[in-house]
Amino acid sequence: xxxxxxxxxxxxxxxxxxxxxxxxxxxxxxxxxxxxxxxxxxxxxxxxxxxxxxxxxxxxxxxxxxxxxxxxxxxxxxxxxxxxxxxxxxxxxxxxxxxxxxxxxxxxxxxxxxxxxxxxxxxxxxxxxxxxxxxxxxxxxxxxxxxxxxxxxxxxxxxxxxxxxxxxxxxxxxxxxxxxxxxxxxxxxxxxxxxxxxxxxxxxxxxxxxxxxxxxxxxxxxxxxxxxxxxxxxxxxxxxxxxxxxxxxxxxxxxxxxxxxxxxxxxxxxxxxxxxxxxxxxxxxxxxxxxxxxxxxxxxxxxxxxxxxxxxxxxxxxxxxxxxxxxxxxxxxxxxxxxxxxxxxxxxxxxxxxxxxxxxxxxxxxxxxxxxxxxx
Ligand code: SF4
Numbered sequence: 001x002x003x004x005x006x007x008x009x010x011x012x013x014x015x016x017x018x019x020x021x022x023x024x025x026x027x028x029x030x031x032x033x034x035x036x037x038x039x040x041x042x043x044x045x046x047x048x049x050x051x052x053x054x055x056x057x058x059x060x061x062x063x064x065x066x067x068x069x070x071x072x073x074x075x076x077x078x079x080x081x082x083x084x085x086x087x088x089x090x091x092x093x094x095x096x097x098x099x100x101x102x103x104x105x106x107x108x109x110x111x112x113x114x115x116x117x118x119x120x121x122x123x124x125x126x127x128x129x130x131x132x133x134x135x136x137x138x139x140x141x142x143x144x145x146x147x148x149x150x151x152x153x154x155x156x157x158x159x160x161x162x163x164x165x166x167x168x169x170x171x172x173x174x175x176x177x178x179x180x181x182x183x184x185x186x187x188x189x190x191x192x193x194x195x196x197x198x199x200x201x202x203x204x205x206x207x208x209x210x211x212x213x214x215x216x217x218x219x220x221x222x223x224x225x226x227x228x229x230x231x232x233x234x235x236x237x238x239x240x241x242x243x244x245x246x247x248x249x250x251x252x253x254x255x256x257x258x259x260x261x262x263x264x265x266x267x268x269x270x271x272x273x274x275x276x277x278x279x280x281x282x283x284x285x286x287x288x289x290x291x292x293x294x295x296x297x298x299x300x301x302x303x304x305x306x307x308x309x310x311x312x313x314x315x316x317x318x319x320x321x322x323x324x325x326x327x328x329x330x331x332x333x334x335x336x337x338x339x340x341x342x343x344x345x346x347x348x349x350x351x352x353x354x355x356x357x358x359x360x361x362x363x364x365x366x367x368x369x370x371x372x373x374x375x376x
Contacts, residue, residue, distance in 0.1 A: 012042075012043075012067060012071075023067075023068075024217050024220060025217060026211075026215050026217040026218040026220070026221060029066040029067060029068050029134065029215045029217060030066065030134050030183060030215065032066075032067055033064050033065060033066055033067075033134060034064070034065050034066075034067060034070055035062075035063060035064045036063075037051065037054055037055070040054075043070070043076070044076040046076075050076075050087070052090075053087075053088055053089050053090045054087070054088050056088075056090060056093065057088035057089060057090060057092050057093055058088045060092075060093055060146075060147070060306075061088065061092055061093075061136070061138070061143060061146045061147075061306055062136055062146055063086070063087070063088050063136060064133070064134070064135060064136045065086045065134075065135045065136070065214070066134045066135055066214050066215045068214065068215055068216070068217070068249075069082065069086065069134075069135050069213070069214035069215070070082075070086070072244055072245060072247070074244065078273070079273075081241070081242040081244055081245075081273075081274045081275065081280075082242065082244055082245065084138070084273055084274055085137050085138055085139065085241065085242075085274065086135060086136065086137065086138060087138070088138065089138065089309070091309035092138060092306045092307070092309070093306070094309075097308055097309050098305055098306060098308050098309075099308075100303060100308070101303045101304055101305040101306070101307070101308045102303060102304065102305055102341075103143075103144040103304070103305045104144055105302055105303050105304060105339075105341045105342070106120070106141075106302075106339060106341065106342070106343045107120075107342050107343040108120075108126065108128075108142075108343070110343075111343050113164055114160045114161050114163075114164045115157060115160070116128045116129075116153050116157055116158075116161055117161045117164060117165075118343075119164075119168075119171075120343045120345070121345065122170050123170055123171060123172045123173060124171065124172070124173045124174070124175060125164075125165060125171055125173075125174055125175070126175050126177060127161055127174050127175065127176045127177070127192070127196075128142075128153070128177055128178055128179070129152065129153060129158075129176055129177070129178050129179065129181040129184060129188075129192060130151070130152040130153060130178045130179040130180070130181060130183065130184055131145045131148055131149065131150055131151055131152075131178065131179045132150045132151065132152060132178070132179045132180065132183050132184075133178065133179050133180040133183060133210065134180060134183050134210075134211065134214055134215050135210060135213075135214040135215075137210070138306075138307065138310075139269055139271055139301065139304075139307045139310045140304070140307070141269075141302045141304050141307075142177075142178075142179075142304075143304050143305065143306045143307060144304075144305075145178075145179060146306075152179075152184055152188065155191070158191070158192060158195070162195045162196070162199070165196070165199055165202070166199055169201045170201075171201065171202065172201060172202065172203045172204065173202070173203060173204040173205075173206060174196050174202060174204070174205050174206070175206045175207075175208055175237075176192060176193075176196075176205065176206065176207045176208065177207075177208040178208075180209050180210055180211060181207055181208070181209060182207065182209040182211040182218055182224075183211065183215075186221070186223045186224055186227060189224065189227060190227050193205060193227060193231045193234065194231065196233075197231040197233055202233065203233060204233055204235060205231065205233045205234050205235070206234075206235045206236075206237055207234060207235070207236050207237065208237045208239070208267075209236065209237075209238065209239075210238065210239045212236070212238040212240075212250060212253055212254070212257075212264070212293075213238060213239060213240055213245050213250075216247075216249045216250050216252070216253035217249070217253070218253070219253035219254075219256045219257050220252070220253065220256065225256055225257070225259070225260050226260075228257065228260040228261075228262045229260040229261065229262075232261055232262075234262050235262065235263050235264075235265065236257055236262055236263070236264045236265070237264075237265045237266070237267055237296065238264060238265070238266045238267070238293060239266065239267055239268070239269075240266050240268060240284065240288060240293070241268050241269060241271065241274055241275050241284070242274055242275050242280065242284060243280065243283040243284045243287045246284075246287045246288065246290075246291060250291050251290075251291045254291050254292050254293060255292070258292060263294070264292065264293045264294070265293065265294050265295075265296035266288050266293045266294065266295050266296055266334075267296055267297040267298075267299060267334075268281075268284065268295070268297070268298050268299070268334065269298075269299045269301055269310075270298055270299065270300055270301055270312055270316060270317050270320070270336075271301055271310040271311075271312070272301075272309065272310050272311065272312050273310070274310070276312045276316050278319060278320050278323035278324075281298075281320045281323070281324070282323065282324060282327065282328060285324060285328055285332040285333070285334070286328060286332060288332070289329070289331060289332050294331065295331075295332055295333065295334040296334055296335070297334050297335050297336075297337055298317060298320070298321070298334040298335070298336045298337070299336075299337055299338075299339065300312075300314055300317055300336070300337070300338040300339075300349070302339055303341065314338070314349070317336045317349065318336065318349060318350075318351050320336070321333065321336045321350070321351055322351045322367065325351070325367045326366070326367030326368065327367070335348050336348065336349050336350070337349065352365075353365050353366070355371060359376075360375060360376055361373055361374060361375050361376060362374055362376060
């Protein structure tokens with residue numbers, strides 16, 4: 001776990017003269033996002049190649065980060081896992097590298113009976129509340145939204161989505177996502193959650209948000225915590241990809257969320273040059289548990305246009321899960337899964353531990369590769 005030394009904060013302070021309470025205010029973090037080359041120049045000297053990558057790519061897929069998330073960078077280069085997740089690279093717009101990718105591989109738009117709502121599984125819907133995020137991740141599975149205007153949906157759009165959910169009693173769970181729904185003002189968040197909460201057949205309101213990673217001060221906001229407390233169907237699913245993203249502030253933020261009775265889970269995306277290493281992944285899973293976040297899914301990177309350079313071999317994820325099994329607590333082992341194209345659903349992918357099955361015995365392979373014969 002990283003303890004912020006406030007070095008970055010001091011540097012920022014020398015330019016902007018901000019107070020600690022401003023830094024710890026989630027609204028300040030969003031209002032003071034770094035969005036341009038000029039903003040970045042305050043912190044480091046950009047090489048010509050970085051400038052070139054930024055100018056050519058950010059024009060198409062825009063750039064944005066909270067100062068907090070930016071402060072987690074240790075080295076201003078693509079070798080740094082945080083830098084690599086937010087700084088625009090030429091690979092995103094290289095047609096050869098991006099060959100075989102799609103803007104919307106899961107047909108989220110086609111499977112939308114109402115604008116903003118995707119109904120892909122019988123009992124669940126995806127509720128896209130906004131196009132805005134406080135950090136624009138280069139690997140985003142909804143990168144197509146980078147091409148649209150940054151805006152939250154209007155009340156009438158939400159109302160049409162509620163009405164569809166009300167009429168479809170098979171729906172038990174709503175995943176509120178975006179963009180990042182927790183960048184919305186509390187009033188809007190409460191409006192959405194309250195309406196969903198009051199639909200009797202909805203058991204779970206899952207919020208997919210990266211605010212815990214890139215703006216954990218969001219969860220220092222008493223008003224938001226009261227909303228979680230009041231509407232007790234809420235679950236938070238976060239998106240940590242590297243141990244460098246977990247700090248002492250994360251720990252405080254998670255503690256605040258848990259104090260409202262809201263569980264916190266995590267989904268990680270397996271990405272080349274960021275976490276495609278079994279030891280990094282082991283540390284990530286261990287550190288998540290230390291701050292009381294349950295690792296839930298490890299996703300094989302999706303074939304999304306502009307993100308294919310992050311994709312690994314599928315075997316890499318199996319190797320990681322094999323490494324985790326037996327070395328870390330079962331609590332720390334996520335489900336490795338592939339999301340099938342065209343909205344055909346998620347498939348879990350497991351290492352195979354059954355070597356052979358006979359009429360009266362089975363031969364297993366344990367996590368150390370030992371072969372064990374066991375009667376049926
Ligand atoms: S915060 Fe989530 S929705 Fe927003 S860019 Fe990152 S991954 Fe995509």
